[in-house]
Amino acid sequence: MSTKLGIGILGCGNISGAYMKLAPLFRGIEVRACADLNAAAAQARAEEFGLRAETVDELLSADDIDIVVNLTVPAAHFEVSQKALEAGKHVYSEKPFVLSVGEGQDLAALAAEKGLRVGSAPDTFLGGAHQLARHLIDTGAIGKVTSGTCFVQSPGMEMWHPNPDFFFKPGGGPILDLGPYYVSNLVQLLGPVKRVTAMSSSGSAERTITSEPRHGEKITVETPTTIHAVLEFHSGAQITYCASWDVWQHGHANMELYGRDGTLHVPDPNFFGGELRMTEKGSFVTIAEAWNHPFSKTNDRGRANYRTAGLADMALGILENRPHRCSLEFALHVVDVMTAILASGERGEFIDIKTGCDRPEALGPQAAQTLLI
Numbered sequence: 164m165s166t167k168l169g170i171g172i173l174g175c176g177n178i179s180g181a182y183m184k185l186a187p188l189f190r191g192i193e194v195r196a197c198a199d200l201n202a203a204a205a206q207a208r209a210e211e212f213g214l215r216a217e218t219v220d221e222l223l224s225a226d227d228i229d230i231v232v233n234l235t236v237p238a239a240h241f242e243v244s245q246k247a248l249e250a251g252k253h254v255y256s257e258k259p260f261v262l263s264v265g266e267g268q269d270l271a272a273l274a275a276e277k278g279l280r281v282g283s284a285p286d287t288f289l290g291g292a293h294q295l296a297r298h299l300i301d302t303g304a305i306g307k308v309t310s311g312t313c314f315v316q317s318p319g320m321e322m323w324h325p326n327p328d329f330f331f332k333p334g335g336g337p338i339l340d341l342g343p344y345y346v347s348n349l350v351q352l353l354g355p356v357k358r359v360t361a362m363s364s365s366g367s368a369e370r371t372i373t374s375e376p377r378h379g380e381k382i383t384v385e386t387p388t389t390i391h392a393v394l395e396f397h398s399g400a401q402i403t404y405c406a407s408w409d410v411w412q413h414g415h416a417n418m419e420l421y422g423r424d425g426t427l428h429v430p431d432p433n434f435f436g437g438e439l440r441m442t443e444k445g446s447f448v449t450i451a452e453a454w455n456h457p458f459s460k461t462n463d464r465g466r467a468n469y470r471t472a473g474l475a476d477m478a479l480g481i482l483e484n485r486p487h488r489c490s491l492e493f494a495l496h497v498v499d500v501m502t503a504i505l506a507s508g509e510r511g512e513f514i515d516i517k518t519g520c521d522r523p524e525a526l527g528p529q530a531a532q533t534l535l536i
Contacts, residue, residue: 167193168478169227171252173219173243174234175199175208177324178257181470182232183212185463189475190536191482192230198222223250230255230280230478237334241266244281248273253481255282255474258343260494262334263502264518267495274491280481283494286473288348289526290435291459295450296420296427297352297525299441305422308353311402314415315341315433319408321372321382328382330408331370336386337406341433342501345418348432349394349402350493351523352420356500357397358515363387363508366409392504404504435459436467456528457535475534476526488523496520 170192172179179197186194196215199205209216222228223246231247233240233256241261244254248270260283261267274281287293300308315337321327329335350356366389370382389407396402405415418429425444430437436459441450458469473489480487496518503514 165482167191168229168481170194170230170232170474171222171225171228172197172208172232172234173199173222173247175201175204176234179208179234180211181468182234182474183208183214185469185471186474188469188536189471189534191478192471192475195227196222196225223247223252229253230474232474233257236329237262237339238329238332241270244270245273248277248279248281251277251279253280253477255477255489256284256494258284259334259339259501260491260498262339262498264495264499267491267498271491271495280477280487281491282473282477282487282489283491284470284473284489285344285347286470286476286489287344287432287435288351288523289458289472289476289488289531290467290469291454291456291528291531292430292435292437292439293348293351293432294456294458294526294531295439295454296429298454298527299427299450300352300420300422301525304425304441305420305427306424308398308400308420308422310400311418311420312415313345313349313402313404313418314413315345315417316405316407316410316413316415318411319370319388321370321374323374325374325376327372327374331382331384331386331388333386336388336505337408338387338390338501338504341406342504343497344432345404345406346497346500347493348418348429349396350497350500350520353396353400353402354398354522355396355496355519356516357395358513359392359394359500359503359507360513361390361392361504361507362511363390363505365389387505387508390504390508392507394500434466435469436461454528457531472531472534479534486524488526490520490523492518492520493523
C-alpha cells in the first residue's frame with residue numbers, strides 16, 4: 164500500500180510558498196507539481212522548490228497527483244475544487260472553503276458521488292496552544308464556558324499585500340478572510356454555532372494601496388470592513404466577535420473564554436503557537452501539566468508554523484481510512500457561520516445556522532507527532 168500521496172498545488176501566489184516549504188516536514192504527502200494561470204508564477208515556484216510547472220489541465224490529469232491543493236482567490240475556490248473533483252482528485256482548499264453554503268453542499272454531493280475527500284484550511288487550530296486550550300476545556304479546568312470575546316482588528320491589508328484588491332470585494336473582508344481562523348478555533352473548542360447576530364459597516368468607500376509595486380492605486384470597497392457580531396453556541400456559550408480593517412490600534416486580546424471556574428486567554432488563532440494563560444477564579448495560575456506539543460515549537464521566523472498539518476492529516480486519513488480533522492463538514496459549518504454574520508449585518512436580525520458538525524478529534528502531542536516525519 165502507498166505510504167505517500169502526490170500533491171499538486173494550483174495557484175502559485177503569496178501563500179503557496181508556505182505549503183511548498185513546510186510540506187516536507189510531514190508524513191503522507193509529497194508536493195510534485197504546481198500550476199497557475201500565470202505560467203511565469205508557476206515556473207518561478209517550480210524552480211524555487213524543485214517541482215514540475217504545469218498548466219492547470221496538465222495538473223488535473225496528472226497520474227501522480229492524488230490531492231489538488233486549491234490556493235486560488237476565494238471567488239474561484241468553488242469552480243476550481245469542482246473541476247478537481249470531476250478530474251478524480253481529492254481536494255484541499257485554502258480558506259475560505261467556499262463563499263456560500265450552497266456551493267459547499269454541491270461539492271459535498273460531488274465528492275460523495277466520486278468517493279473522494281475534501282478538506283480545507285485553516286489548520287492553525289491544530290497548533291499546540293489551541294490544542295492545549297481544547298484539553299483544558301475538555302477536562303473542566305475552567306468549568307463550563309459561558310461566554311467570551313474575540314477581536315481581530317487592524318488598519319487593513321493594502322499596506323503589505325502586493326495585490327490586495329480581492330480583500331475588499333465580495334468574498335473578501337475581515338469576516339471571510341480572517342474569520343475562518345477565529346470561527347474554526349471557537350467551533351473546535353466549543354462545538355457548533357446555533358445562531359448569530361451582527362452589525363456591519365465600511366470605514367471608507369475606497370482604499371489606497373501603500374504596498375509595492377502598486378503604491379498609490381485606489382481600490383473600491385465592496386464588502387463590509389467592520390463587523391460586530393454575537394455568536395450563540397449549542398453549548399449555551401455566547402461569544403462577542405469583532406473583526407475590522409478600520410482600526411489603527413486597540414488593546415483587546417485576540418480571544419478570551421470565560422468559564423464558571425476561570426478564564427482562558429487564548430493566543431491569536433491565526434498562528435499555531437503563542438502564550439496560553441489561565442486563571443482559577445480571578446488569579447492567574449501556571450499550567451503545570453507538561454504539554455510538549457510539537458506544533459508549539461518555533462520553526463519559522465520566531466513563530467511556530469506548521470501549515471500543511473491539515474493537509475497531511477487528510478492524506479493520512481485517506482491512507483489509514485479514518486476521518487480527517489479539517490473536514491468538509493467542519494469547513495462548511497464555519498462558512499455557514501461567517502456568511503450568516505454578513506447576512507445579519509445587512510438585514511439587522513438574528514439568523515439561525517442551518518448546518519452542524521462534530522468537533523474535530525483533538526490533536527494532542529502524541530497524535531501530532533505521528534503526522535511528522
